Amino acid sequence: MAAICSEGITEDEAIIATNNDATSCKRYATEKGYWRDEFVKHFCKKAERKSPEISRGYYARVTALHNLVTQFVSLTKTAGLKSQVISLGAGFDTTYWRLCSVGLQPTNYFEVDLATVTSKKCQYIKTKLPLLDALQGSHDPLFGVDEINSTHYHLVAGDLRDTEQLDRKLLAAGVDKKLPTVFITECVLVYIEPKLSSQLIEWAGKHFSTSMFLNYEPFNANDTFGQVMKKNIKARGCSLLGIDACPDLESQQRRYLNNGWSASWAVDMDTVYQQLLPADEISRVERLEFLDEGDLLTQLLRHYCISVGYNDKNDVGLAGVNLHGTAHR
Numbered sequence: 060m061a062a063i064c065s066e067g068i069t070e071d072e073a074i075i076a077t078n079n080d081a082t083s084c085k086r087y088a089t090e091k092g093y094w095r096d097e098f099v100k101h102f103c104k105k106a107e108r109k110s111p112e113i114s115r116g117y118y119a120r121v122t123a124l125h126n127l128v129t130q131f132v133s134l135t136k137t138a139g140l141k142s143q144v145i146s147l148g149a150g151f152d153t154t155y156w157r158l159c160s161v162g163l164q165p166t167n168y169f170e171v172d173l174a175t176v177t178s179k180k181c182q183y184i185k186t187k188l189p190l191l192d193a194l195q196g197s198h199d200p201l202f203g204v205d206e207i208n209s210t211h212y213h214l215v216a217g218d219l220r221d222t223e224q225l226d227r228k229l230l231a232a233g234v235d236k237k238l239p240t241v242f243i244t245e246c247v248l249v250y251i252e253p254k255l256s257s258q259l260i261e262w263a264g265k266h267f268s269t270s271m272f273l274n275y276e277p278f279n280a281n282d283t284f285g286q287v288m289k290k291n292i293k294a295r296g297c298s299l300l301g302i303d304a305c306p307d308l309e310s311q312q313r314r315y316l317n318n319g320w321s322a323s324w325a326v327d328m329d330t331v332y333q334q335l336l337p338a339d340e341i342s343r344v345e346r347l348e349f350l351d352e353g354d355l356l357t358q359l360l361r362h363y364c365i366s367v368g369y370n371d372k373n374d375v376g377l378a379g380v381n382l383h384g385t386a387h388r
């Protein structure tokens with residue numbers, strides 16, 4: 060039986076609710092001008108006000124991940140190869156539409172989430188023309204209750220804790236394990252038991268020989284700030300089941316090598332924000348809203364990280380995909 064938490068909802072329901080929160084934060088930040096995303100408004104009717112720290116944190120998260128995915132797709136395109144994106148625990152993420160809008164539609168784009176989330180995403184996509192337009196291709200999109208199959212975009216209802224089922228569902232949806240593939244887990248793995256998230260990382264590396272795995276999540280939870288962060292998230296009904304398994308950058312990086320990947324790196328979000336994102340962009344976003352408490356932002360950013368694993372059997376140049384700039388072969 061599913062555990063009921065103090066909020067009177069199950070742990071899965073509380074985790075699903077984190078997607079609504081992420082979407083609302085993203086909508087609010089885009090309305091404020093932190094980054095451009097004309098699609099997120101279709102997944103969230105109204106954005107509640109967020110503090111500048113939260114919006115700057117989301118800016119760093121979304122910009123860094125988008126930068127990495129864009130480099131991956133551009134690199135494969137330049138090499139004359141097809142490419143594939145598999146976003147796990149995708150929620151209402153809009154990366155597919157953003158890539159299409161700049162002419163970088165990958166050959167296949169899969170999004171996986173629990174059925175409660177994918178059924179809602181299906182409804183939004185079905186009823187909003189700007190979302191639906193990007194699903195046009197050589198055949199009309201097929202809509203199920205909680206899944207979509209179109210020429211390039213595929214929405215799959217599945218549980219990441221069961222890799223056998225995930226493998227079956229992705230194959231049924233048309234995944235091609237031979238294509239260069241980028242996996243995205245944005246604030247997802249931390250909600251999954253370490254044994255099961257390791258299985259997922261291992262499955263991805265074993266089946267996709269030219270691939271990258273991009274993971275963003277909270278970490279470094281052993282200090283006072285980290286303990287408060289854990290407590291606040293727990294109060295909303297979610298356990299951060301994975302947070303203690305990868306408490307620092309070294310363990311974040313090692314999780315790929317321990318699970319069969321050939322290379323990996325990891326960086327905390329403070330470094331991303333202070334050193335890796337373009338300085339002129341940081342000055343621009345810092346002019347958007349006055350930030351009273353700079354220390355709070357620094358603390359927040361020091362408790363989130365991006366980790367990346369890659370296998371480059373086809374020698375596409377994946378070592379060059381990084382946050383220092385555009386990847387070149």
Ligand SMILES: C[S@@+](CC[C@H](N)C(=O)[O-])C[C@H]1O[C@@H](n2cnc3c(N)ncnc32)[C@H](O)[C@@H]1O
Nearest residue numbers: 075077078081148149150172173218219245246
């Ligand atoms: C914090 S939200 C992040 C959503 C999106 N990746 C983003 O960053 O905007 C976490 C998402 O992971 C999904 N998720 C968590 N555990 C999952 C599981 N076992 N299987 C599939 N999806 C899961 C949730 O349903 C939710 O949509």
